Amino acid sequence: MRQLLDTRSAGLIGRESAAAELESLLREKRLVTVVGPGGVGKTALAAQVGGRLLDEPWAAAGTADLAPLDVPGLVPHSLARALRIDGSTALPQLPALADAIGRRPMLLVVDTCDRRAEECGETLAQLVEACPALHVLATSRIPLAASDTFPLASPAPDTGVQLLTSAAREAGATEDPDPDLARRICAALDGLPLALRIAGGQLAHRDADDLLTLIGRPDQLLDLPAPMPGLPYRLRTLRGSLCWSVRLCSPGERLLWARAGVFTGPFTRDDALTVCADERLPPDDLVLAFDGLANHSLLTPGPPGTFRMSAATRAYGKQMLELLGEDAEFRRRALTHCLQNALTP
Structure with a gap:
């Protein structure tokens, strides 16, 4: 979870209260899904909350990224691998996985459930019901059935300016953008953290006026690259993020x-x-x-x-x-x- 946090940190600025609220909800409900549009920071927030809980005495804790999962029926197998539960030579099915977890306290972060949303919702709900000490934090663009939902929207405008400025500094910009222009850039990008991270990267080699003109051209806006190594394809550009949504x-x-x-x-x-x-x-x-x-x-x-x-x-x-x-x-x-x-x- 710490590695996931390190590589997908766009959007964490200004999320302190959201993280505290999400952690409290997860402790109470045990199955919570962070829901919101692509690039809003669902993964980063879930990783942050998961990281806060790692020091507790879990029998096991792990992260399952279900983005590559395109074959039905493999969700239990992915969850078992995340928790390092031995499924022997056969793919573990839900009853066997529930028996293996039993009453032991475990923490599971399940990222990008939207591709198999129905299967994920059913599987996770049955696991949490059968395993009274299991806590599951999921992320999805689509709400999961039987899960408590934690909706995540773009941060407030002032926070968006902070995120844009921080991203520009990380990308090598030597000066902060003019505050008024920064607010206009944030408004034009609807405050979406991924979009602001991309825009901040552009500020390393162009001024804010030029950037504001550039993002007004939809064809170019969609294909501007995110200046963050290690991001999955669906989060490297806004087009990649929206292509993922189209498939759903x-x-x-x-x-x-x-x-x-x-x-x-x-x-x-x-x-x-x-x-x-x-x-x-x-x-x-x-x-x-x-x-x-x-x-x-x-x-x-x-x-x-x-x-x-x-x-x-x-x-x-x-x-x-x-x-x-x-x-x-x-x-x-x-x-x-x-x-x-x-x-x-």
Whole structure:
């Protein structure tokens, strides 16, 4: 867990209260999932909390990274390996794993559950029920069934400026960015820690004015590299992070993601129904897709009754829409809808 913390520390600045709250919840509930969009710092926070608990007298403690897991049925095997439980020559199944853990106190951090979210949720819930001294802290872009959820959002603006400045210093910048420009950069990137880490790396060889112009160009924003060695592919660029989310979405969710990218500000479910529904995405299917995108942390709550997409998520959706050849049509629909709302008393 300490190594995981060392290599994925983006986003830890300003997370002290979140770490304390998460630790308290884990002690009480024993199965907690940190949920939020890619790049928000779920892994770093889970590693930090896990690291705080390592000095306690656990019979075993370990970390399982499930990102590479693409074959069903292997979750118990991955958990057994993390806890260094011998499964002999056969892949350990859930009952055998539960028997091996028994009543011994164990701590397990399970990272990136979203690829096998349903299997992970069922497996972890059954393990915690069967093993009364097992504590499991998971991370996922998608909530896990039967797990207490700890939602993680981007930090406050002032904290975002600290993260941006810290990342710039680590990358070799000799001067801190102008505070006003730093706040504007943070706002343009929605305060997402991964995005701020990437932006801070750019400040080592360009000034803040140039960076603000650069991140206003979606094609370039998505492909700026993170200046951190050892990050997995899905966190090396914002495009890599969003590609990972695309794989987790259903076809209807992907289509709505592309079309909803035409909204430049907060929008409601009714707005999406008016602008984005058609014979390819009927209203009932759109409602399911809308809820799915929110569940995947791709739509975040805005003002009461509204949702919004981050700049990077919207830029990725716009590119998907262009590939579908629907960009002009749905931009026209969004403009018409906006004008009609403006003219309605």
